[in-house]
Amino acid sequence: MKMIWSSKVCKWVLVLCSFLLVELVSAAIQDGPLVNGDFETPPTGGFSSDIGFSDGPTNIPSWKSNGTVELVESGEKQGGMILIVPQGSHAVRLGNDAEISQKLKVEKAELYSVTFSAARTCAQLEALNVSVPPASQTIDLQTLYSVQGWDSYAWAFEAQDEDVSIVFKNPGMEDDPACGPIIDDVAIKKLIVPDKTKGNAVVNGDFEEGPFMFRNESLGVLLPTNLDEDTSSLPGWIVESNRAVRYIDSYHYTVPEGKRAVELLSGKEGIISQMVETKPNKPYRLTFSLGHASDTCKQPLAVMAFAGDQAQNIHYTPNSNSTFQTANLNFTAKADRTRVAFYSIYYNTRSDDMSSLCGPVVDDVRVQQSWSNRVGLGWLVLMLGCTFQVLVFVSV
Numbered sequence: 557m558k559m560i561w562s563s564k565v566c567k568w569v570l571v572l573c574s575f576l577l578v579e580l581v582s583a584a585i586q587d588g589p590l591v592n593g594d595f596e597t598p599p600t601g602g603f604s605s606d607i608g609f610s611d612g613p614t615n616i617p618s619w620k621s622n623g624t625v626e627l628v629e630s631g632e633k634q635g636g637m638i639l640i641v642p643q644g645s646h647a648v649r650l651g652n653d654a655e656i657s658q659k660l661k662v663e664k665a666e667l668y669s670v671t672f673s674a675a676r677t678c679a680q681l682e683a684l685n686v687s688v689p690p691a692s693q694t695i696d697l698q699t700l701y702s703v704q705g706w707d708s709y710a711w712a713f714e715a716q717d718e719d720v721s722i723v724f725k726n727p728g729m730e731d732d733p734a735c736g737p738i739i740d741d742v743a744i745k746k747l748i749v750p751d752k753t754k755g756n757a758v759v760n761g762d763f764e765e766g767p768f769m770f771r772n773e774s775l776g777v778l779l780p781t782n783l784d785e786d787t788s789s790l791p792g793w794i795v796e797s798n799r800a801v802r803y804i805d806s807y808h809y810t811v812p813e814g815k816r817a818v819e820l821l822s823g824k825e826g827i828i829s830q831m832v833e834t835k836p837n838k839p840y841r842l843t844f845s846l847g848h849a850s851d852t853c854k855q856p857l858a859v860m861a862f863a864g865d866q867a868q869n870i871h872y873t874p875n876s877n878s879t880f881q882t883a884n885l886n887f888t889a890k891a892d893r894t895r896v897a898f899y900s901i902y903y904n905t906r907s908d909d910m911s912s913l914c915g916p917v918v919d920d921v922r923v924q925q926s927w928s929n930r931v932g933l934g935w936l937v938l939m940l941g942c943t944f945q946v947l948v949f950v951s952v
């Protein structure tokens with residue numbers, strides 16, 4: 557009797573739990589653009605070209621603002637310069653110390669990546685502080701990676717609460733108050749750290765898990781410096797250098813495997829790395845795909861690959877039959893964690909515009925114990941298996 561009752565209760569609890577879970581999941585934000593993340597929703601009273609001169613605070617639907625925040629329109633001029641609107645007809649400009657924020661419902665303790673586009677308005681040192689308090693990062697906008705005058709960036713955070721607020725702030729105190737970054741196209745994605753696959757110690761070695769990318773944006777997404785592997789927009793990997801690397805998709809670039817890969821930029825100033833689990837004193841082999849992105853990047857393309865205390869430069873050999881080649885590096889692990897890293901040997905730019913940064917593409921990174929050893933192990937397992945079967949046979 558008691559058993560039946562408790563199982564009934566159990567069932568009800570389960571039903572209730574799954575109901576709550578569904579509620580919870582459906583309440584949390586979906587992957588994709590934020591509400592009015594492209595700033596194209598007209599404010600009450602409509603867009604006005606002289607909105608920047610109004611005294612009252614600019615009212616941007618679904619966002620809260622503080623300080624001098626303006627909606628800018630494509631084609632608009634400021635001090636003789638045309639303001640750059642990354643996508644559509646409108647974007648937002650942050651004056652000195654100004655900020656915009658939006659409240660979001662997320663799943664607590666989950667990892668999220670925010671993608672946004674940013675352009676600078678003056679050739680001065682401009683930066684953007686992106687935060688979901690208490691986490692924050694200041695992203696330097698001084699380097700232009702593409703000749704279009706804007707770039708997309710990704711930044712990740714771990715949700716400390718279900719209700720969070722994403723804040724973009726211009727921390728600059730520039731002489732010219734008309735200077736200040738322009739923001740557009742804000743999107744979010746819940747990240748999943750992929751499990752390690754069998755026979756590969758590298759996490760997310762195929763780079764398929766990463767930040768949200770707009771299907772119709774062709775510049776890829778920059779991954780700025782991030783030394784914390786627990787809050788990386790590219791799960792498993794960190795960007796060690798002070799310059800960014802570019803996350804690219806197969807819709808706009810050539811990618812060796814799957815839909816996503818990484819394009820290394822800025823020579824030694826763009827380094828990705830991962831600490832992989834290894835067994836000390838065992839021989840390993842690092843293999844990876846090295847290719848070009850079909851973005852008219854000026855050759856030669858080459859990477860420096862590191863695995864433990866081994867380093868090797870590998871040149872990409874153009875081949876009409878393939879857009880990439882497979883490279884490898886043998887090493888002996890010295891500890892239970894081994895660093896694997898890549899950077900571009902050259903500082904490449906595109907040959908069509910002569911200034912957008914580009915470089916070699918890396919994909920499908922694997923670290924596995926060396927073949928000879930694995931064969932040995934395989935034989936051992938086989939022998940043990942046979943012996944076991946013989947024993948079973950005999951005992952039966």
Ligand SMILES: *[C@@H]1O[C@H](CO)[C@@H](O)[C@H](O)[C@H]1NC(C)=O
Nearest residue numbers: 620621622623652653654655
């Ligand atoms: C607006 O920003 C100023 C200066 O950063 C700050 O002191 C003030 O508390 C902010 N106001 C709101 C409503 O957040």
Ligand SMILES: *[C@@H]1O[C@H](CO)[C@@H](O)[C@H](O)[C@H]1NC(C)=O
Nearest residue numbers: 685687689692693694725727
């Ligand atoms: C960025 O903003 C956050 C939240 O407003 C703040 O805690 C942090 O100190 C800021 N970082 C910098 C470098 O200004």
Ligand SMILES: *[C@@H]1O[C@H](CO)[C@@H](O)[C@H](O)[C@H]1NC(C)=O
Nearest residue numbers: 589594643644770771772773
């Ligand atoms: C790009 O896609 C977004 C939605 O994903 C859409 O709102 C926007 O209008 C598109 N932009 C262009 C230029 O097609």
Ligand SMILES: *[C@@H]1O[C@H](CO)[C@@H](O)[C@H](O)[C@H]1NC(C)=O
Nearest residue numbers: 873874875876877878879881
């Ligand atoms: C490309 O493939 C063809 C046919 O398979 C082969 O004859 C040729 O040598 C290949 N070219 C290169 C550069 O590998």
Ligand SMILES: *[C@@H]1O[C@H](CO)[C@@H](O)[C@H](O)[C@H]1NC(C)=O
Nearest residue numbers: 841883884885886926927928
């Ligand atoms: C690594 O070792 C394998 C054989 O164990 C060999 O075929 C391969 O060429 C080596 N790689 C390098 C870069 O020396």
Ligand SMILES: [Ca+2]
Nearest residue numbers: 762813814816
């Ligand atoms: Ca891939």
